[in-house]
Amino acid sequence: MKEKYWIFHYISAAFLFFLLLSHIFIMHFYKILEKIGFYQKPLEWETVVQRAKSVTFTSVYILFLIFALFHGFYGLKNILTETIFGKKYKKHITIFLWFLGLFLFFYGTFTTIKAGGVK
Numbered sequence: 001m002k003e004k005y006w007i008f009h010y011i012s013a014a015f016l017f018f019l020l021l022s023h024i025f026i027m028h029f030y031k032i033l034e035k036i037g038f039y040q041k042p043l044e045w046e047t048v049v050q051r052a053k054s055v056t057f058t059s060v061y062i063l064f065l066i067f068a069l070f071h072g073f074y075g076l077k078n079i080l081t082e083t084i085f086g087k088k089y090k091k092h093i094t095i096f097l098w099f100l101g102l103f104l105f106f107y108g109t110f111t112t113i114k115a116g117g118v119k
Helices: 002-028 030-035 045-053 055-081 084-088 090-115
Strands: none
Touching: 002 030, 002 055, 045 055, 055 084, 055 090, 084 090
16 A cells, blocks of 8 residues: 555656646746737736636646645655654554645635635
């Protein structure tokens, strides 16, 4: 079972890399996209609202949240459980991080959907 988590850890890293590159390109190299008529200035209020209402962007934000939370908390769990203290409380640390991750996932998903005006 441990191997499956490691594989998903690596897969999430690849997706995070792709999503972060996409984010950087859209937010910081928007002039290139503007010239080909594909995109507007990303920080104008109308564009921000349009992105928030987009099902595609909302889905991407939620996927980003899933991958980032899993990747971060799984890595943190591994770091914490490698210590002497962590080995003693491995089960407690794992349960705490799962609850914290689930809480942050539900809160982030709720916030993302509410920002888009979805009822």
